[in-house]
Amino acid sequence: MVLELRNAKKTFGEGNTLVEAMKETNFLVERGELVAVIGPSGSGKSTFLTVAGALQTPSEGEVIINGKELSQLNEKQRSKIRLQEIGFILQASNLVPFLTVDQQLELLNKVKKDNMTKDEQRKLYEDLGITKLRKNYPSDLSGGERQRVAIAKALFSKPAILLADEPTASLDSDRAFEVMELLRNETKSNQTATIVVTHDIRLIQYVDKVYKMTDGVLKLESSAEMALDSTE
Amino acid sequence: MFLAWSEIKKNKLRFLLITSILLLVSFLVFFLSGLANGLASMNREAIDSWKVDAVLLTEESDKSLYESALDRKIADELDAKETAVISQMGAIANNGDTKQNVMLFGIDREEFIKPEVSEGDPTFYVQNGVVASDVLKDEGFKIGDTLELSSTDTKLTIVGFTEKARFNASPILYMKLNDMQKIKYGDAYTMNKDLVNAIVIRDKDWATLSLPDNTEIIETETFIESLPGYTEQNLTLTYMIYFLFVISAAIVAIFLYVLTVQKISMFGLMKAQGISSAYLARSVIAQTFILALIGVVLAFGLTLLAGSFLPNGVPIMFDIPTMIIYGVVLIVVAILGAVISVWTIIRIDPLEAIGG
Numbered sequence: 001m002v003l004e005l006r007n008a009k010k011t012f013g014e015g016n017t018l019v020e021a022m023k024e025t026n027f028l029v030e031r032g033e034l035v036a037v038i039g040p041s042g043s044g045k046s047t048f049l050t051v052a053g054a055l056q057t058p059s060e061g062e063v064i065i066n067g068k069e070l071s072q073l074n075e076k077q078r079s080k081i082r083l084q085e086i087g088f089i090l091q092a093s094n095l096v097p098f099l100t101v102d103q104q105l106e107l108l109n110k111v112k113k114d115n116m117t118k119d120e121q122r123k124l125y126e127d128l129g130i131t132k133l134r135k136n137y138p139s140d141l142s143g144g145e146r147q148r149v150a151i152a153k154a155l156f157s158k159p160a161i162l163l164a165d166e167p168t169a170s171l172d173s174d175r176a177f178e179v180m181e182l183l184r185n186e187t188k189s190n191q192t193a194t195i196v197v198t199h200d201i202r203l204i205q206y207v208d209k210v211y212k213m214t215d216g217v218l219k220l221e222s223s224a225e226m227a228l229d230s231t232e
Numbered sequence: 233m234f235l236a237w238s239e240i241k242k243n244k245l246r247f248l249l250i251t252s253i254l255l256l257v258s259f260l261v262f263f264l265s266g267l268a269n270g271l272a273s274m275n276r277e278a279i280d281s282w283k284v285d286a287v288l289l290t291e292e293s294d295k296s297l298y299e300s301a302l303d304r305k306i307a308d309e310l311d312a313k314e315t316a317v318i319s320q321m322g323a324i325a326n327n328g329d330t331k332q333n334v335m336l337f338g339i340d341r342e343e344f345i346k347p348e349v350s351e352g353d354p355t356f357y358v359q360n361g362v363v364a365s366d367v368l369k370d371e372g373f374k375i376g377d378t379l380e381l382s383s384t385d386t387k388l389t390i391v392g393f394t395e396k397a398r399f400n401a402s403p404i405l406y407m408k409l410n411d412m413q414k415i416k417y418g419d420a421y422t423m424n425k426d427l428v429n430a431i432v433i434r435d436k437d438w439a440t441l442s443l444p445d446n447t448e449i450i451e452t453e454t455f456i457e458s459l460p461g462y463t464e465q466n467l468t469l470t471y472m473i474y475f476l477f478v479i480s481a482a483i484v485a486i487f488l489y490v491l492t493v494q495k496i497s498m499f500g501l502m503k504a505q506g507i508s509s510a511y512l513a514r515s516v517i518a519q520t521f522i523l524a525l526i527g528v529v530l531a532f533g534l535t536l537l538a539g540s541f542l543p544n545g546v547p548i549m550f551d552i553p554t555m556i557i558y559g560v561v562l563i564v565v566a567i568l569g570a571v572i573s574v575w576t577i578i579r580i581d582p583l584e585a586i587g588g
Contacts, residue, residue, distance in 0.1 A: 055504060055583050076508070083506025094501045096235075098242035103234075110234050111507050137242065 002160050002193040003029045003052060008061035010047050021047040023216040024061065029193040029209075031160070034184055036204050037197045038221075039213030045197045046165070048213060052195065053086055053163045054078040066160050083112050087154030087192070089164040089183075094150055095138040101149050102134045105156045115157050127189075128152050128182060144175040148182065155186055162187065162194040168203065180206040235512075236519035247523060250487045254527030255534070257480040258562050261473055262535035262555050268469035269554065270547035275465075276456045277396040278337075278404055282316070282345045286438035287455040288431040291448045295458035298322075300429050306444055307431045314434035316343035319409055319427070321416050322402065324382035327390075330372045335402040336362075336381075338412025338428075345432060347406045351375065352392025360411050361391035365403030369393060370544050379405075386415050400459050473558070477565050484520060484569030492516065492573040499577055500585020513574040517567055524566035528559045 005027040012019045022044045029035050039045050050056050051063060054070050055078070063070045065085050070078060088094060095104055108115055116124060125131040128148045138146055147167060154162055164183065168176035180196075184206045187194040196207065204210045210221040240247045273280075288310070293300035297320055307315040319338035324331050339345055341356055347363050348354070352375045356363065364373060368390075373379075379388040388405065397404040410425070417424040433449070435441070443449055450458075457463050492499075499512055532555060539550055 050583055053504075079503065079506050079508055081506070082504065083508075086506070088501075088505050090501065090504075094505065096498060096502070098239040099235075103238055107235065107507075111511055 002031050002066055003027070003195070004062075004064045005052065005058070006062040006064070008051060008058040008063055010044075010051055010056070011059045020216050022051060022058075022218070025218045027052070027211070027218060029161070029195060031191040031193050032188055033209070034187045034194045034196070034207045035209045035211065036207040037195060037211045037213055037218070038199060038201060038204065040199060043213045044216040044218075045199075045213050047216075048218060049163060049165055049195075049197050052161075053088065054081045083157070085160045087157060087159035087162045089147070089150050089154045089162065089167045091166040091169050095146060095153065097138050100135050100137055101130060101141075101152075104149065104153050108153070108157050112157055116155075121156065124152055124155060127185065143170045144178065147171060147175075147179050151179070151182060151186065155190060155192070158190070160193060162192045164194065164196045166198055166200075167196060168198065168200060173202075176200065176203065177206075233515075233518045235515040236522060240519065240522060246491075250484070251523050251527045251530075253483055253487075254480060254524055254562070254566065255531045257476055257483065258528045258531030258559065259534055259538075261476045261480075261558050261562060262531055262550070263538070263548075264469055264473050264476070265554055265558055266535065266539060266548040266550040267546075268466060268473070269551045270549035271401075271465055271469070272462070273549050274398050274401045274547050275459050275462045276399075278399045279452060279456055281347075281396040282432060284316075284345075284432040284434050284452050285436060286433045286449050286451055288433060288443070288447055288449045289429075289455075291446050295448075295450055295455060296460075297429050297455075301427045302429070302431060302447065304426045304428045304431075306447070309444065310431070310433070310441055312433045312435040312438065312441055314344055316340065316345040316432050317409065317428040318345070318430045318432060319412050319416060320429045321383075321412070323384075325373075325379040325388070325405065326382075327373050327377040327379055332368060332371055332373070333402050334364075334368075335399050335404045336412055336415070337399070337404050337406050338409040338416070339406055340409050344434065347394035347397060349392040350395050352390070354392060356391060356406075356408050358389050358391055360386060360388045360407065362388045362405040362407045363392040363394050363397075364390050364405050365397035366393040366395050367398065367403050381415065384415050384418070400462070477561060480562055481565040481569040484524070484566040485572050488516065488520060488570050488573040489576065492576050496576070496580055497585050500580050500582050503580060504582035504585055509578045509580075512577045516570050516573050516577065520567050520570040521563065524563040528562050532559060 005025050008025045010022040012021055037045055037048060051058050054065060057071050065081060068081060070081065096107065099107060105121060128151060130145065130148050130152060133141060133145055133149065141149065168179050171179060180203050183194055183196065186192065196203065212219050212221045288302065289295060289300035290302055304317045307317055317340055321336050323334055323336055325334045349363055350366060373390060375390050375392065377390045379390065381388065413425045414421050438449055441449060502512060503509065536550060539548055542548060
């Protein structure tokens with residue numbers, strides 16, 4: 001198990017203004033598994049993502065990443081966990097505008113050890129079809145290319161968990177499917193635990209499990225039996 | 233440094249503007265420091281060249297050389313290592329072509345403040361011969377010139393020139409004490425020939441000397457600071473320089489803050505990915521250091537270049553160690569200006585960047 005939420009709950013405010021953005025949630029994802037979390041806007045998907053991504057701690061319950069329980073950690077410690085264990089692919093391109101594709105990855109080498117080797121990086125570029133874009137700045141790239149570079153950046157640090165927030169939002173259908181195919185391949189080949197948060201149900205054909213978030217309640221949808229088996 | 237330098241390389245124009253402003257402020261600081269130094273030197277270079285520790289004046293003169301009158305015999309009674317007497321008067325010297333405000337200094341040729349002559353005869357052998365400040369050469373004065381003085385019929389002859397001979401912004405004419413006293417006192421010469429304005433002293437232990445009544449001994453620096461207008465002029469220029477330090481810090485702070493605010497979402501995303509605030513803060517500091525260093529170094533060169541084209545009449549004198557200190561201060565205050573940006577980065581919540 002790589003990421004587990006045990007009875008995790010996130011509330012904001014107190015008394016009459018108390019809002020339960022994420023109700024009591026149990027969630028589990030293993031290495032090599034691609035999971036989708038779907039749901040309409042305002043259903044609590046983003047809250048789930050930020051709790052699972054160690055950007056905030058749950059109000060109750062536990063979040064365990066690679067055996068480390070996050071609830072008691074401060075922002076500095078959680079920041080380290082994010083750097084070491086999690087790769088983010090965000091809706092807004094998470095590329096630094098003044099760095100070339102190569103430099104985006106070089107930046108990670110400056111702040112973290114044990115990233116991909118040069119050979120692994122070359123193969124990653126080939127897999128993602130961005131070898132020719134190495135010297136380009138984000139402003140020189142199309143939406144699809146930027147998203148592929150963002151995936152490269154997220155995978156370069158060899159994260160245990162890949163969190164993708166609406167990774168296909170700015171792409172047309174062909175590009176969106178292409179990105180999902182890439183995520184699936186990388187999840188399997190790198191044995192990453194990948195969680196895709198999306199409202200696009202067409203993408204669920206690529207995933208192993210689908211969770212649906214409705215009004216803060218996260219519920220396993222299509223592959224319920226499989227999910228139950230893996231937790232036992 | 234990687235992030236800082238990469239951004240500078242990508243956004244050259246943006247950072248060129250910031251560096252240009254830092255360059256101009258630094259240029260102004262260096263130029264003003266040269267001007268302050270030059271103006272100070274006009275007032276004090278003669279005194280500095282004597283290398284004296286203290287000056288003896290009358291108590292009632294209130295540290296003014298012009299108002300002090302002492303018996304020169306006091307110098308013999310003082311138990312100081314070395315002493316020299318000075319009799320002084322101001323005058324307008326006219327060589328027939330040019331009139332120039334000068335300071336006549338009557339000195340004893342046997343005493344240590346006798347000027348080193350850079351050009352001409354060092355002996356003052358001619359009666360009423362003077363060794364003049366070499367700045368008079370720029371005004372058209374030359375060796376052999378006969379000088380008429382505004383306050384007397386006596387004529388002086390320039391027998392030599394000496395460097396570093398200005399006092400209170402006037403060029404000095406050094407002459408024999410006796411010749412000077414005759415000009416100064418005229419018919420009253422016999423009665424006043426032993427009256428001098430000051431006795432300058434070379435003795436580290438000057439403070440322990442026993443003094444005659446109605447006299448006071450003051451440290452050389454205090455004497456210089458008491459010269460008319462000297463302290464006021466220095467303070468004015470020094471305060472201008474200090475204000476420029478504050479202004480440069482404010483400029484850097486404003487520019488960097490605007491740049492930082494524009495990049496808040498980017499910093500937020502980087503923090504969400506686990507890049508620490510400390511790394512991002514170091515990057516902003518490094519960027520400021522690079523920009524300030526480039527601005528200061530270019531301003532340093534530009535100031536020296538501009539200085540070499542200025543006419544001799546501009547009282548500017550660059551003191552390299554002082555300029556280096558000011559340069560370092562400029563870089564430090566620029567970095568202090570980056571503190572607001574650093575604080576902004578520390579306060580960025582990665583959750584907001586990710587839309588949580």
